Amino acid sequence: MSGLQIYGVPISRSISNIWACLELGFPYENVPIGWDDNSIYSDTFRAINPNARVPAMRDGDFVLWESLAINLYLVRKHGGPMAATDLAQEALAWQWTLWAAVHLERPLMRWAFHRFILDEAERDPKAAEAGMAEAMPLLAVLDSELGRRPFLAGDRFTVADLNVGCAMFRAHHHLDTPDKPNLARWLRAVFTRPAAERAWAIRVAEAARLA
Numbered sequence: 001m002s003g004l005q006i007y008g009v010p011i012s013r014s015i016s017n018i019w020a021c022l023e024l025g026f027p028y029e030n031v032p033i034g035w036d037d038n039s040i041y042s043d044t045f046r047a048i049n050p051n052a053r054v055p056a057m058r059d060g061d062f063v064l065w066e067s068l069a070i071n072l073y074l075v076r077k078h079g080g081p082m083a084a085t086d087l088a089q090e091a092l093a094w095q096w097t098l099w100a101a102v103h104l105e106r107p108l109m110r111w112a113f114h115r116f117i118l119d120e121a122e123r124d125p126k127a128a129e130a131g132m133a134e135a136m137p138l139l140a141v142l143d144s145e146l147g148r149r150p151f152l153a154g155d156r157f158t159v160a161d162l163n164v165g166c167a168m169f170r171a172h173h174h175l176d177t178p179d180k181p182n183l184a185r186w187l188r189a190v191f192t193r194p195a196a197e198r199a200w201a202i203r204v205a206e207a208a209r210l211a
C-alpha cells in the first residue's frame, strides 16, 4: 500500500493528524474507521491498532498509533518550519508532547465533557469543576512559559505547539483566559492558522453529518 493513510473518523483524535497533514501540505487519505459501523472494534482494524482506538496511521508498510506520536513522525519525516532544527528543539517537542498527553489532556477533557460536550442531562458540574481545578495550574504553566517566548519551543510555531494545541482542540473555543494573556495570545495564534481552521471545519462538517 502506498501513500499516507490516517485511520479514524474526523470527529475523533484523527483530526490531530489531519491538522498536521494540512500544516505540512502533505496529502493523506482519511479511512473513516469509527463507531457507526463498529469498524473500530473489527479484527481488521485491531491488526492495525491492537488497542482498538483511533487514530492510527499507515505510511507505506509502516504503521503507527497514538495521535501525538504520529504528529512527531510526520513532522520529522516531512520537515518544514514545524520541524526541530537541533536536538534541544526536538527534546522540547518531546517534553511538551508528553506533558500534553500525560498531564493536560485528561483534566481539560473532563472539564470539556461535563461543561459542553455531553448532553445536558449527563453533565456533572462537580466533575467539570474538578477537571478545571486540575487543569488550571497547567494552564498557568503554559501562560508563564509563553510569557518568555512567542511559541513553546522558540519564536515560531513548531510541532510542540501543534501537539499541545491538539490536546486543547476540543476545549479551546470554550476556554476563557482573561487572566492568562500569554496563553490567550498563543491560543489565538495557533487556532487562527489556516490549517487549524480547516481542521476545525472538517470536524464540524463530520459532526453535522452524523447528527
Ligand SMILES: N[C@@H](CCC(=O)N[C@@H](CS)C(=O)NCC(=O)O)C(=O)O
Pocket (backbone or CB within 6 Å): 011, 012, 013, 014, 052, 053, 054, 055, 065, 066, 067, 068
Ligand atoms: N492516546 C490516544 C487516545 C486514543 C483514543 O482514546 N481515541 C478514542 C477516540 S478520540 C477512541 O478510539 N476510543 C475508543 C472507544 O471509544 O472505544 C491517542 O491520542 O491516539
